[in-house]
Amino acid sequence: MAGRKRHSAEDIVRKLRRADELAAAGKTGEEIAAELEVSAATLYNWRRAYGGMDTDAAKELKELREQNARLKRLLAEAELVKDALREVAKGKILGPAAKRRAVVMLTTTLGMSERLACTAVGLARSTHRRLPLSQTPVDPDAETRAWLRSYATKHPCHGFRRAWAALRYDERREVNKKKIHRLWREEGLQVKVRSPRKRAGVSSIPPIEADAPKVVWAIDFQFDSTVDGKAIKIASMVDEHTRESLLNMVERSITGKELVDELEKVFAVAGGPPKVLRMDNGPEFISQALQQFCDGKLGTSYIPPGTPWNNGHIESFNNRLRKECLNRNHWNTLFEARVVIGDFKEEHNHRHRHSSLGYLTPAEYAAACRCTHTPVACEIN
Structure with a gap:
């Protein structure tokens, strides 16, 4: 069966002129349509559309109609694309992976064709069809x-x-x-970064810089609890220059006298006290026991009340201890807490690599550090 024949404007005008000649010869409409190999309805539509036109006018009219139909189709596609993009995402879609997901969403949810969906998001169909290397068995x-x-x-x-x-x-x-x-x-392994709030206020004491090991040791407390609800008090101390964790006290409560006894042990192991002990205004730190212990032996630097950011090194360590150890464990007994927290601090010294130390561990950096203290840098009297 032969396919449907498409007539050009010139053919239509010629056949209409031939139809006029056949009609003048006395033939009926059915006979004219049969001789021209078209239906009577087609012949009627031709006369209504092209009747009285010459070849050029008929050709121009047909081209205008085709152009108008094409413009309508393009406008409809453009509006469809705009509506589809509103459904997919707000703003510009960036990256091939995001564009692939948008194409899949448009084709599956909105029923758009792959060609139109790729055009809408600005992605080549070859790129959409080619699997990323990470999704193939040969991923290196x-x-x-x-x-x-x-x-x-x-x-x-x-x-x-x-x-x-x-x-x-x-x-x-x-x-x-x-x-x-x-x-x-x-792999979607990003950790959500919480931006710190802007804080107002300036320290009332001159800045003290830890330009060498054993210059400034920062100390602070934090709390946790065992499963029975009883409190656990944790004392931590770090060298601000080497980032080493130097103190591990995990008790139900810690008094000023108990803190002094533990500091004496740490100083003995470290070969002497630091030049400055930085701390807040907690009751244990302003106690007479600690004041008498530090008198004539090392300086004490108290941060202004309510300004923990002035003791940033120990706060950073406590934050890491909280997120990576305390929040991930529960303690059945105080002894269990002592063991696990002690292991974490030991791992911090020998396994945790600091970007500020050139990705060395605190123990490695302390062993290789040859920095010497400059009194002017620390402004210690």
């Missing part, structure tokens, strides 16, 4: 991705920089930090 980074997922499961509070440091220095792998960042994001 499959092992690294698995390692990062395992690391994130074990250390849910760590970011990609600490993962990279562990790969680079602990696993001895030559890896690029930017590549680890990309894989970390692709």
Whole structure:
């Protein structure tokens, strides 16, 4: 069966002229349509649309109608694209992965064609159809991705920089930090960053800079509890220069005298006290026992009340201890808390790599540090 024949404007005008000649010869409409090989209805529509036109006018009219139909179709597609993009996302869609997800959403949910969906989001159809290398069996980074997922499961509070440091220095792998960042994001392992509030107020004491080891040791308390609801008091102390954790006291309560006894042990192990002990105005720190112990032996630097950011090193350590240890464990007994918290502080000294220390652990940095104290830098009287 022959397909439907499409007539050009010139053909239509010629056949209409031939129809006029046949009608003048006395033939009926059915006979004219049969001879012209068209239906009577087609012949009637031709006369209504092109009757009285010459070839050029008929051709121009047909082109105008085709152009008008094309413009209507394009306008309809443009409006459809606008409505579809409003449903997908607000703003510009960036990145091939996001565009692929948008195309899938448009084709499955809104029933758009793949061609129109790719045009709407600005993605080539070949790019949409080609699977990312990470989704193929030949992914060269499959092992690294698995390692990062395992690391994130074990250390849910760590970011990609600490993962990279562990790969680079602990696993001895030559890896690029930017590549680890990309894989970390692709695996969805980002840690939500909470922006600190802007705080007003300036310290009333001159700044004291820890320009060498054993210059400034910062000390503070934090609290937790065992499963029976009884309180646990934790005392921590860090060297602000080397970031080493130097004190591990986990008790139900800690008095000024007990704190002094523990400090004496730490000073004996460290080979002497630091030059300054930085702390807040807690009752244990302003107690007569600690004041008498420090008198003539080391300086005391009290931060202004209500300004913990002036003691940032110990606050940062306490925050890490809270998120990575206290919040992830529950304590059945006080002894269990002592063991686990002590292990965490030991791991902090020998396993945690600080970016500010060139990705060395505090113990490694302390062993290699040759900095000497400059009194002017610390402004210690």
